[in-house]
Amino acid sequence: MQTISITPSENKKQKPADDSLVFGRQFTDHMFIMDYEEGRGWYDPRVVPYQPLEMDPAAMIFHYGQTVFEGLKAYRTKQDTIQLFRPAENIKRLNRSNARMCIPTLDESMALEAIQTLVDIDRDWVPHKEGTSLYIRPFVIATEPYLGVSASKTYTFMIILSPVGAYYEAGINPVKIAVENEYIRAVKGGTGEAKTAGNYAGSMIAQENVAKKGYAQVLWLDGHERKYIEEVGSMNVFFKIGDKVVTPHLSGSILPGVTRKSVIQLLKDWGITVEERPILLSEILDAHKNGQLEEAFGSGTAAVISPMGELFYNDQSYVINHHTTGALSKRVYDTLTGIQYGTVDDPHNWIVDVPKK
Amino acid sequence: MQTISITPSENKKQKPADDSLVFGRQFTDHMFIMDYEEGRGWYDPRVVPYQPLEMDPAAMIFHYGQTVFEGLKAYRTKQDTIQLFRPAENIKRLNRSNARMCIPTLDESMALEAIQTLVDIDRDWVPHKEGTSLYIRPFVIATEPYLGVSASKTYTFMIILSPVGAYYEAGINPVKIAVENEYIRAVKGGTGEAKTAGNYAGSMIAQENVAKKGYAQVLWLDGHERKYIEEVGSMNVFFKIGDKVVTPHLSGSILPGVTRKSVIQLLKDWGITVEERPILLSEILDAHKNGQLEEAFGSGTAAVISPMGELFYNDQSYVINHHTTGALSKRVYDTLTGIQYGTVDDPHNWIVDVPKK
Numbered sequence: 001m002q003t004i005s006i007t008p009s010e011n012k013k014q015k016p017a018d019d020s021l022v023f024g025r026q027f028t029d030h031m032f033i034m035d036y037e038e039g040r041g042w043y044d045p046r047v048v049p050y051q052p053l054e055m056d057p058a059a060m061i062f063h064y065g066q067t068v069f070e071g072l073k074a075y076r077t078k079q080d081t082i083q084l085f086r087p088a089e090n091i092k093r094l095n096r097s098n099a100r101m102c103i104p105t106l107d108e109s110m111a112l113e114a115i116q117t118l119v120d121i122d123r124d125w126v127p128h129k130e131g132t133s134l135y136i137r138p139f140v141i142a143t144e145p146y147l148g149v150s151a152s153k154t155y156t157f158m159i160i161l162s163p164v165g166a167y168y169e170a171g172i173n174p175v176k177i178a179v180e181n182e183y184i185r186a187v188k189g190g191t192g193e194a195k196t197a198g199n200y201a202g203s204m205i206a207q208e209n210v211a212k213k214g215y216a217q218v219l220w221l222d223g224h225e226r227k228y229i230e231e232v233g234s235m236n237v238f239f240k241i242g243d244k245v246v247t248p249h250l251s252g253s254i255l256p257g258v259t260r261k262s263v264i265q266l267l268k269d270w271g272i273t274v275e276e277r278p279i280l281l282s283e284i285l286d287a288h289k290n291g292q293l294e295e296a297f298g299s300g301t302a303a304v305i306s307p308m309g310e311l312f313y314n315d316q317s318y319v320i321n322h323h324t325t326g327a328l329s330k331r332v333y334d335t336l337t338g339i340q341y342g343t344v345d346d347p348h349n350w351i352v353d354v355p356k357k
Numbered sequence: 358m359q360t361i362s363i364t365p366s367e368n369k370k371q372k373p374a375d376d377s378l379v380f381g382r383q384f385t386d387h388m389f390i391m392d393y394e395e396g397r398g399w400y401d402p403r404v405v406p407y408q409p410l411e412m413d414p415a416a417m418i419f420h421y422g423q424t425v426f427e428g429l430k431a432y433r434t435k436q437d438t439i440q441l442f443r444p445a446e447n448i449k450r451l452n453r454s455n456a457r458m459c460i461p462t463l464d465e466s467m468a469l470e471a472i473q474t475l476v477d478i479d480r481d482w483v484p485h486k487e488g489t490s491l492y493i494r495p496f497v498i499a500t501e502p503y504l505g506v507s508a509s510k511t512y513t514f515m516i517i518l519s520p521v522g523a524y525y526e527a528g529i530n531p532v533k534i535a536v537e538n539e540y541i542r543a544v545k546g547g548t549g550e551a552k553t554a555g556n557y558a559g560s561m562i563a564q565e566n567v568a569k570k571g572y573a574q575v576l577w578l579d580g581h582e583r584k585y586i587e588e589v590g591s592m593n594v595f596f597k598i599g600d601k602v603v604t605p606h607l608s609g610s611i612l613p614g615v616t617r618k619s620v621i622q623l624l625k626d627w628g629i630t631v632e633e634r635p636i637l638l639s640e641i642l643d644a645h646k647n648g649q650l651e652e653a654f655g656s657g658t659a660a661v662i663s664p665m666g667e668l669f670y671n672d673q674s675y676v677i678n679h680h681t682t683g684a685l686s687k688r689v690y691d692t693l694t695g696i697q698y699g700t701v702d703d704p705h706n707w708i709v710d711v712p713k714k
Contacts (some may be wrong), residue, residue: 024415024504031414046681057388057517058381062498065422065554066561083576102561139417146492147381147519149591151561157399160414162504184546187580189539191559197422198555202548204423204459223544224581233423 001110002045004032004117009049018129023293023302028122029136032114032159036104042157045110047118050160060152061340064141067197068097071301072258073133073164074119074354076126076162082119082354084136085340087112094138097194100152103140111138111157114354118159119354127197129168131337136151167303172333174309177232177283180206181314185230187223188252192230195255200234207233215312217298221281222253230281235306236260237300240259240328241287242294244273251278259299263332265348272328281313288318295326304340305333358467359402361389361474366406375486378522380659385479385491389471389516393461401515402467404475407517415502417509423499424554425454428658429615430490430521431476431711433483435697439476439711441493442468442651442697446615453497454551457697459508460497468514469493469709476711487522488694524660529682529690531575531666534589536638538564538671542587543581549587552612557591564590572669572671574655578638579610586636593617593664594654597685598644599651601630608635616656620689629685638670645675652683661697662690 009029016026018130027050034045038300051124061067070090074082078090091112095105116135119126126134138159183206191199206218217233229248231237236257238247243266250256267274285295288311296308309323338344366386369375373383385406427447431439450471452462472493475484483491492665495516499509540563543549548556563575569693574590586605588594593614595604599708607613624631644650645668653665666680695701696708 004363008538027415048530052411052413053411056409057407057515058494058519060383061419061554062496063426063494063554063557064561064588065558067419067422067558069420096451100562101558102565112615135504136419137415137421145382145384147492149557149561149564151565160415162415175480182546184544187541187547188548189541189546189580196558197420198548198553198558199554200420200506201422201458201553204421204506205457208459208508223546281523317646325407332549 005046016241018127018132021163023164024162028125028161030121032118034157036155040154059144060144061274065198066101066152068101069139072136075133075340082123082126084342084352086258086350086351100194101196104215109263111336116354120357122161125163127163133164135164136160174307174323174325177217177219177308178210178215178312180218180220184223185220186253192253197205227280229281230254231299235300237298239284240295242292246275246279248279263299264310266335294330296320297329306331362403365407373487375484378520380521381519385482385518387477387478391514393512395510397450413502417499417501420514422555423458423509425458426552427451429452431483432697439480439483441709443707444709445617448510454553457551477714482520483518490521490682492519492521531664531682533667534574534576534665535567535572536670537575539579541580542577543610549610560597577632584637586638587611589655592657594642594655597652599649603632603636606633607638620656623692652686653677654686661693662686
């Protein structure tokens with residue numbers, strides 16, 4: 001494995017107070033960077049001071065959008081150790097995204113070492129307050145200055161870090177969701193399974209439209225029949241109907257979430273039936289009508305669990321669980337965050353330490 | 358209108374010889390740049406020496422892909438004037454793409470003046486040899502350093518220029534096309550109508566797969582039923598069946614090409630029936646079987662007209678017009694390029710001059 005060279009920053013930034021943290025606006029003192037050239041492979045892994053990139057205006061990322069990213073977090077435990085949650089899952093998905101986007105894959109142990117090395121150097125940036133964490137953003141961009149539509153011959157892999165506040169300042173809290181009727185996030189055969197920029201760029205207009213009407217997120221339907229449920233905002237989605245939990249199966253158009261996978265495992269551990277299958281919106285609305293829709297929530301790295309308090313569709317509001325967080329949603333949230341912060345047992349070895357060097 | 362400031366380059370590059378030109382690899386001495394900030398609008402339009410951009414690694418273009426672009430050309434006439442082909446159409450489409458991608462729109466006359474000013478300054482870069490031109494690439498990128506998924510509050514609008522050789526070195530030449538069965542370019546409700554990076558990033562894998570089998574481009578089918586024809590590679594597509602010409606209608610998932618629109622106008626001028634409507638792949642294959650499929654071609658800025666000599670689908674090859682360029686394809690090509698280079702009458706006022714300042 002290549003050795004990561006380290007150039008420490010000589011001008012350390014002032015760290016924000018734990019109470020003033022917002023998501024994704026402040027970055028730490030260092031970043032990881034590594035380059036790729038056709039014929040040479042990935043080379044020169046290095047940690048350097050956080051700094052601007054020099055990009056040719058013709059760099060392919062600006063024109064044809066070849067790029068992938070990941071999102072995960074580092075957590076500070078009560079013992080003041082720093083730990084990651086299932087980082088290998090994010091790295092594997094990064095490589096699956098790379099394959100879909102014609103970007104060369106990364107050595108997975110090198111990518112994990114890069115994350116650990118960078119987080120270790122900036123470990124003082126991992127905030128202390130409950131619910132806070134250090135957000136980790138690995139990403140790859142195509143850098144060749146060429147306007148032909150074909151895969152780039154050069155890339156840069158980077159990791160940047162951003163300290164983030166608690167997602168729920170006043171405890172876990174249900175949000176209002178609107179079903180999206182006009183825009184489509186992805187279809188099978190497209191890029192919906194990959195964590196790539198275009199999926200997010202295309203979804204902003206729907207998000208802006210529903211925000212104006214007071215909804216926090218959209219519920220995406222399938223692009224073929226606009227009948228099946230896909231995702232909620234940029235999260236996977238779960239519904240508790242009677243005694244069982246249902247979630248859309250990995251159809252080829254939804255993102256295979258690491259939190260989703262973990263939620264399913266926890267539910268199975270607890271003996272709860274989980275069905276991964278196509279889910280008609282009408283099935284959920286019928287369950288609501290029959291009083292069977294007990295809980296609904298989104299799952300993702302940012303919020304971990306985001307309960308749905310209300311679903312809006314065709315000029316009608318469907319209130320779920322009296323706008324409160326259901327017992328199962330809360331149990332999943334408490335268990336997952338407990339594992340992440342090291343206060344709850346980790347039976348599946350999801351936690352990976354960030355050793356101090 | 359804001360005045361465009363000009364900083365001339367002091368280190369002029371060596372211009373490539375007309376014979377050695379390739380597409381999109383060499384750039385001229387200058388570029389246009391203009392910034393946007395929420396609350397302030399677009400500001401500081403300027404022509405500066407072609408140079409790298411300084412980008413924060415957290416700039417939203419790298420993560421959520423908010424970006425749009427255009428492609429058009431400047432042509433040198435025999436009288437040594439420089440002219441553009443329907444630039445207002447590209448600028449209008451740029452603004453439609455902006456609207457879809459939640460990017461603030463541009464003042465259209467400012468954008469045209471920006472193109473004219475930049476091309477004028479680098480007018481010596483417009484090559485002289487027949488079939489050559491100066492490719493113009495306007496594009497907008499989201500620049501705010503923020504990892505939240507929402508529209509950026511800052512953007513940069515740029516124009517770069519690249520001298521390009523003749524698309525057909527040895528005259529217009531038919532290519533082999535494979536019908537794409539696995540991947541999907543776009544669906545209604547997605548971003549297929551916008552000229553945005555994600556559409557191109559998502560299509561590369563299909564292009565790479567067919568290239569390995571000896572095909573030049575893919576023929577995209579619709580994402581719903583995979584039965585209707587959409588586009589060919591990054592071009593629109595036309596079929597001559599008997600006396601009439603058919604082309605997919607603007608369904609919401611295909612790019613509204615400027616060349617497409619111009620081809621339709623020319624055909625109508627010539628009294629030829631053009632149908633813009635849903636086109637089943639099976640209709641085209643049936644027409645081939647019946648000997649009615651006389652010609653097929655793609656249309657786009659790069660090639661103008663690209664005849665299809667062969668269509669590959671389900672392990673079967675369908676040779677079109679004996680692998681030769683049809684008379685109508687040739688007439689469209691000759692007329693359009695004639696108008697572009699000023700050797701053929703321009704009855705619709707498609708040509709816009711680049712005045713010398």
